[in-house]
Amino acid sequence: MTHQSRTTILALLERHGLLPRKAYGQHFLADPNLIDKIVAVAGVGPDDSVLEVGAGTGVLTAALASTGASVVAYEIDRRFQPVLGETLASLDVDVRFGDIMDADLDSDLDGEPWKLVANLPYNVGTPLVMDVLLEVHKIRSATVMVQKEVADRLVAEPGTEDYGVPSVVVALTAQVVERFSVPPQVFVPAPQVSSSVVRLDRVEPPAMIDEAIELARAAFGQRRKMLRRSLAERVPEPVFEEAGIESTGRPEDLPPAAFVRLAEVMSHA
Secondary structure, eight states, X not given: OOOOOHHHHHHHHHHTTOOOOGGGTOOEEOOHHHHHHHHHHHTOOTTOEEEEEOOTTSHHHHHHHTTTOEEEEEESOGGGHHHHHHHTTTSOEEEEESOGGGOOHHHHSOSSOEEEEEEOOGGGHHHHHHHHHHXXXXXXXXXXXXXXXXXXXXXXXXXXXXXXXXXXXXXXXXEEEEEEEEOGGGEESOOSSOXXXXXXXXXXXXXXXXXXXXXXXXXXXXXXXXXXHHTTTTOOHHHHHHHTOOTTSOGGGSOHHHHHHHHHHHHHO
């Protein structure tokens, strides 16, 4: 397999008369070692079913398909159809043009399990990871490149500034297997921010996860307020006491399991 170098990517774009679109968060990976590392961290091999989002020039797509995996790649920008036709010509890849956020992945992906491996466009990083973890259970692991600040929020611990709803969702649905940083200069064009690759492996969520996440969303929606105020319309004071939670605390003080405990006590109230 031949990786796409920076020179190759620039030549591809020029030959097809393309410029990256900022609205789509298009920053193409141009580091062969990093591509290999992402594929290795994701644990992709023959017989795997892999979902990629943001195929771009096909650099990561080709590396995934070259392992013998079956790859479905989504790309929102139809301008890249001839580029991908060229770079993936000899590989078995199902390229689907459209917005991943409009896709019904549970219906669109056949069978299970699946692995999500993607250099995610910055504007869909958080919502896509949240949707996958909460709704698309046939995806058993996600190895994604996101902005560093997004990764910080995904893996944040209680009591920190980055801790919020994404942190709660990840903690209740997945195990953080690996994380590493990626500098801007490995992209074409280079973004203004640093990135991180995170691998999340799905775990069995608690029975009351939907209710727990709704409580977390309500609480963090007014994160500066005490819980007794931000959750006043949802949680009576005696429920806090029964759950062993201080109602004068703030949402960033509550570990993910505490939101589950609140939901469980509420279900019996």
